[in-house]
Amino acid sequence: MTADTVLSVLSLLREAGTDIWIGGGWGIDALVGAQTRDHRDLDLMHRQDQEEAVMTVLADAGFVETSDWRPVRFVVTAPDGREIDLHPLVFAEDGSAIQASLEPSRPFRYPSSCFVTGTIGGTTVPCLSAEQQVYFHQGYEPSDRDRHDMAQLRRVFGIATHF
Numbered sequence: 001m002t003a004d005t006v007l008s009v010l011s012l013l014r015e016a017g018t019d020i021w022i023g024g025g026w027g028i029d030a031l032v033g034a035q036t037r038d039h040r041d042l043d044l045m046h047r048q049d050q051e052e053a054v055m056t057v058l059a060d061a062g063f064v065e066t067s068d069w070r071p072v073r074f075v076v077t078a079p080d081g082r083e084i085d086l087h088p089l090v091f092a093e094d095g096s097a098i099q100a101s102l103e104p105s106r107p108f109r110y111p112s113s114c115f116v117t118g119t120i121g122g123t124t125v126p127c128l129s130a131e132q133q134v135y136f137h138q139g140y141e142p143s144d145r146d147r148h149d150m151a152q153l154r155r156v157f158g159i160a161t162h163f
Helices: 003-015 024-032 048-060 130-136 144-157
Strands: 020-023 041-047 064-069 073-077 083-091 097-099 108-110 115-120 123-128
Touching (some): 003 048, 003 123, 020 024, 020 115, 024 130, 024 144, 041 048, 048 083, 123 130, 130 144
Parallel strands (some): 020 123, 041 083
Antiparallel strands (some): 020 041, 097 108, 115 123
């Protein structure tokens, strides 16, 4: 997944009036302001009530659903192998959100302060905060990519990470 592809997908989704935020590796690179590694996919959080519009835009761009773990997440894939991992969020009036988890009694929580901006290729993009990224990178055995991403947050933000 290239920076140009990410910006193209974001542009299509914005033109359709949807609200999305970048997470995962591209989200960390957006916070850092530079691409620090290759990315095999793009993680996007979206408003659950806008899912139909998101799916229409992505289908029109050639993506088809290839994995369905709703309400937690689902994946769409383009014919050339590009993947987008989508995470539906339900927002509260205060701007915070929750995402379902595999443990229904323990949803993922998104405080309103975690919805920030970063930059990809000099373009301002919506993404998740460094603190939220650290929150999602705990409780499992990290991959080399996870270690790399957390090192970027420590380097740029001086933030404590679990690994």
